[in-house]
Amino acid sequence: MAGDTPFRKRRPWRRHGPEANQGGPGPAAGVSPSAERSAALPDPSGVSGTSDDERGRSASLEVAGAAALPDRSGESDQAEPTTGAGRLHAVKRGVRKGGESTRVLAGQLADRIIETAPRVPVRDLATLRKQFPGLGPEELADKLVAGASRASATVGAGIGAAAMLPVPPAMLAELAAEVTGVAAVEMKLVAELHEVYGLRPPGNLAQRSTAYLTSWTEERGIDVTRPTTLNAALGGQMKRELRQQITKRMARNLPNLIPFMIGAAVGATMNRRDTRKLADRIRNDLRKQQIPWDRLAELPPLERPAVPVVLPKEIEGA
Numbered sequence: 001m002a003g004d005t006p007f008r009k010r011r012p013w014r015r016h017g018p019e020a021n022q023g024g025p026g027p028a029a030g031v032s033p034s035a036e037r038s039a040a041l042p043d044p045s046g047v048s049g050t051s052d053d054e055r056g057r058s059a060s061l062e063v064a065g066a067a068a069l070p071d072r073s074g075e076s077d078q079a080e081p082t083t084g085a086g087r088l089h090a091v092k093r094g095v096r097k098g099g100e101s102t103r104v105l106a107g108q109l110a111d112r113i114i115e116t117a118p119r120v121p122v123r124d125l126a127t128l129r130k131q132f133p134g135l136g137p138e139e140l141a142d143k144l145v146a147g148a149s150r151a152s153a154t155v156g157a158g159i160g161a162a163a164m165l166p167v168p169p170a171m172l173a174e175l176a177a178e179v180t181g182v183a184a185v186e187m188k189l190v191a192e193l194h195e196v197y198g199l200r201p202p203g204n205l206a207q208r209s210t211a212y213l214t215s216w217t218e219e220r221g222i223d224v225t226r227p228t229t230l231n232a233a234l235g236g237q238m239k240r241e242l243r244q245q246i247t248k249r250m251a252r253n254l255p256n257l258i259p260f261m262i263g264a265a266v267g268a269t270m271n272r273r274d275t276r277k278l279a280d281r282i283r284n285d286l287r288k289q290q291i292p293w294d295r296l297a298e299l300p301p302l303e304r305p306a307v308p309v310v311l312p313k314e315i316e317g318a
Contacts, residue, residue, distance in 0.1 A: 106243040106250070109176055113183050113242065117209040120184050121308040122191040124301055125198075125293075132317070137293065141196050145279040147317035148189035152275040154312040155181040156253070156267025179249050182271055183216065184309050186278055190215050193282055198291030199224055205303045214238065217245045219278055221285030249274075 123131070132140050155178055191212045194200055201211040201222050215222050218241065252270060 103243070103247075105172060105176060106246045109179055109246045110239055110242045112176075112180055113246070114213065116180065116184055116309055117187060117213045118205055119305045119307055119309040120188050120191065120209070120212075121305060121311075122188060122212075122302055123195070124200075124299065125195045125296075126301070128192065128195065137196050137290070141193060141279075141283060143317045144189060144192050144196065145276060145283075147315045148185055148279070149272045149275045151185045151312040151315035152182045152271040153268040154314055155185065156269075156271035157265070175250055175253060178253055178267070178271075179246055181311075182249070182275070183246075185311055185315055186275055187212050187216050188311065188315060189275070189279060190282060193279065193286060194222060197283075197286040197289075198293065198296045199286055199289060200299060205305065213242075215282065216278075217242050219245075219281050221282045221289075223289070 128140060128144075129135075132143055135143065191208070194212075194215075199222065201208050201224055203211070211222050217238070252274065253267065
């Protein structure tokens with residue numbers, strides 16, 4: 001009929017009574033509202049009662065906050081490096097311990113090198129001229145530097161190969177062996193360069209060995225016009241300089257311990273370069289006071305040490 005409300009647009013059926021005023025179904029007859037609320041709450045014991053959507057009980061923040069945390073007061077030392085200050089403290093402690101170990105090792109190596117110096121075999125000028133006939137002083141010095149560079153490279157390559165699978169206790173022993181071996185090679189070079197340039201230091205085997213060791217430590221030629229540099233005993237200052245030189249060499253030789261045979265190549269290259277640098281410095285000093293061969297007085301043959309130290313054969317030259 002005209003004027004009637006269409007069926008689809010009719011308003012929903014309204015309830016009359018208390019439920020209409022409360023906006024929804026009220027409590028069942030005979031049940032108090034408090035009882036109904038208590039029945040609607042989940043059972044905290046978990047024994048009975050489930051949620052409407054069957055997803056279990058919701059987590060209780062109050063219970064989670066009240067859970068006892070583990071006591072970590074005694075773990076402050078172990079957890080210290082995880083913080084910035086803890087890492088810094090650990091690094092300082094490691095550097096301090098490493099510095100103490102380095103000083104002790106340098107002192108031991110200084111004593112070993114002092115004992116090794118008189119055992120280094122040195123060829124006199126007559127022997128060198130016979131071995132390399134027809135060469136002048138500079139050409140003969142070049143031969144000596146080339147042989148010593150090959151020998152020190154052999155020492156570095158051998159230590160680098162031994163450190164292919166480095167073990168921390170063995171690293172210091174390998175480093176000490178390298179420094180001692182290279183020092184013996186370079187002291188022989190220093191002594192024979194002084195022979196080539198006509199500047200053999202006076203004295204016996206022990207005194208000359210002390211002079212050569214001083215030259216190696218200071219990386220300069222011997223001034224034969226100043227006897228104080230030759231007769232100086234290995235006192236406190238000399239040992240300090242020797243320890244400083246050893247520490248510097250050890251720091252430069254650390255890359256030789258790189259594993260997987262890389263250290264062998266690095267050690268050979270670095271030792272060859274360092275030996276050439278040392279030879280260049282000493283030759284520059286010796287040229288300033290060189291005595292020509294034709295003006296040299298006849299010198300006696302050098303003494304041979306009773307127990308000479310074994311050096312790589314490359315040092316003898318080609």
